[in-house]
Amino acid sequence: MNAPDINVGIVNAQEINFALNKNYSAKGNTVVGEQNVRFEDGGIRWRDKLYQELTFCPLEEEASFSLYNVTIGINFHWERQETQIFQGTLKLVVEEGKITAINILPVEDYLISVISSEMKATSSLEFLKAHAVVSRSWLYAQIEKHKELSRKEHSGFFSFQKSDTELIRWYDREDHTIFDVCADDHCQRYQGITKASNQTVVQAVIETCGQVLMMEESICDARFSKCCGGATEEFEYCWEDKHYDYLESRRDFIGKQNLPLPDLTQEKEAEQWIRSTPEAFCNTRNKKTIAQILNNYDRETTNFYRWRIEYKQEELAELIRERTKTNFGRIKDLVPLQRGKSGRITRLQIVGTQHTLCIGKELEIRRTLSPTHLFSSAFIVEKEMSNDSEIPQTFTLIGAGWGHGVGLCQIGAAVMGEKGYRYDEILLHYFKGAEIRKQY
Numbered sequence: 001m002n003a004p005d006i007n008v009g010i011v012n013a014q015e016i017n018f019a020l021n022k023n024y025s026a027k028g029n030t031v032v033g034e035q036n037v038r039f040e041d042g043g044i045r046w047r048d049k050l051y052q053e054l055t056f057c058p059l060e061e062e063a064s065f066s067l068y069n070v071t072i073g074i075n076f077h078w079e080r081q082e083t084q085i086f087q088g089t090l091k092l093v094v095e096e097g098k099i100t101a102i103n104i105l106p107v108e109d110y111l112i113s114v115i116s117s118e119m120k121a122t123s124s125l126e127f128l129k130a131h132a133v134v135s136r137s138w139l140y141a142q143i144e145k146h147k148e149l150s151r152k153e154h155s156g157f158f159s160f161q162k163s164d165t166e167l168i169r170w171y172d173r174e175d176h177t178i179f180d181v182c183a184d185d186h187c188q189r190y191q192g193i194t195k196a197s198n199q200t201v202v203q204a205v206i207e208t209c210g211q212v213l214m215m216e217e218s219i220c221d222a223r224f225s226k227c228c229g230g231a232t233e234e235f236e237y238c239w240e241d242k243h244y245d246y247l248e249s250r251r252d253f254i255g256k257q258n259l260p261l262p263d264l265t266q267e268k269e270a271e272q273w274i275r276s277t278p279e280a281f282c283n284t285r286n287k288k289t290i291a292q293i294l295n296n297y298d299r300e301t302t303n304f305y306r307w308r309i310e311y312k313q314e315e316l317a318e319l320i321r322e323r324t325k326t327n328f329g330r331i332k333d334l335v336p337l338q339r340g341k342s343g344r345i346t347r348l349q350i351v352g353t354q355h356t357l358c359i360g361k362e363l364e365i366r367r368t369l370s371p372t373h374l375f376s377s378a379f380i381v382e383k384e385m386s387n388d389s390e391i392p393q394t395f396t397l398i399g400a401g402w403g404h405g406v407g408l409c410q411i412g413a414a415v416m417g418e419k420g421y422r423y424d425e426i427l428l429h430y431f432k433g434a435e436i437r438k439q440y
Helices: 109-116 125-151 201-207 267-275 287-293 313-324 364-367 409-417 423-430
Strands: 007-012 014-028 029-040 043-044 048-053 051-056 064-072 080-087 091-096 098-106 158-164 164-171 211-215 306-312 331-339 346-351 356-360 378-383 390-401 437-438
Touching: 007 014, 007 064, 007 109, 014 091, 014 098, 029 098, 043 051, 043 091, 048 378, 080 098, 080 158, 098 109, 109 125, 125 201, 125 211, 125 409, 125 423, 164 364, 267 331, 267 378, 267 390, 287 409, 306 313, 313 346, 313 364, 313 390, 331 378, 331 390, 346 364, 356 364, 409 423
Parallel strands: 164 356
Antiparallel strands: 007 098, 014 029, 014 051, 014 064, 029 043, 043 048, 051 091, 064 080, 091 098, 158 164, 211 437, 306 390, 331 346, 346 356, 378 390
16 A cells, blocks of 8 residues: 555635745646636636646646635634645545635645644644644544545435434535535644644654554544543444444543543533543643644643533523524523533433424534534533523533544543653544554
8 A cells, every 4th residue: 555645635715815935737737826716607717718627737746836815614613724735736626616725735644634634733743643643543444434425426325314203414525526625623623834843743654654553354433532531422422323342432531540431421420520530631720731722723622631611591592592593482401312421412302392303313402512623522411491481591611621532632632642642542542442453
């Protein structure tokens, strides 16, 4: 197996402005400098001509291009636009009435950027090596899944279940059809060479070159999130109903007395867990360690191991109406119907005076109950009633963790690296029973 190139979707818009910072070739011409393309008459208008597809190939070493108005953190509270710089090939294609900009580059170069984009490059070498293996494994697993789904194009695969009383939806990379992965948090955060990598990141990728996590003959679908909240989640509670042994839920701690994880699928146990602050690798307030993982805009978020958010009745009712496009009336209750092994709610019943609906899975719940995203769906609900009404006046969500919690916990893994654990020990803590194998 040779290291392939990868296709990364960066921008999707009706008009894209970019600059070729060195010489590129396109349609038989050498081009450089500021460029503009726009969707028109079903094609891409560039230099007064229409094309179905445009490819700009670098003619010089270290050639780069700048894309303007790249949106990062889509639908998150830190969403913003940036100018980003990329190396490799720029491909422009028509997709659903817009133009999509795709960056084509070697996979190992992509990984250097991902690690620099996902966290600070000042993290420990062992943590960076562990993350390189996780990111590489996840990437190849998605490429294989894409090939499988392409072969089963008419197999009836759906990422949602909908009825009058239930909406269960999950969000995964089968959303993408014309490139391998996107550049935002939906896949892996990739910002080209905009985030300058240091030698430690390069060293981490080189020292693990070609290494992936495997279970038997399959590459592991190695997921990661910011903070598991003390217990990792299992794949089927966040995405399709498929179980992977290497993604079994586990306590984020290694000690002399390894206490078993409580049964957090049970409401009483989940409440006790969320209201407490159990010892865990990711239970840290060490600013130095946290700064290694979180970029400046991520650190706009605080208190993510345990957190709380309060909504007034009117605020919550309007939020749910806006997010679901359904009028529930006044909200009477939020009832957890099913929890995963980490205590994350995977089915939540919203009870209103005019409508009742069960929603899931975890990301759908997080999107419905926040203008952006809740930190996680591992939460309990407190209601404050008024004296003369059966309708709650205030809802307080008390929660644990940041993200879906499946696989590697980035903050926990960073703490393990600081404590002297080797990268293979970090990986096998979060991916039980997996093996690290070199593919090329």
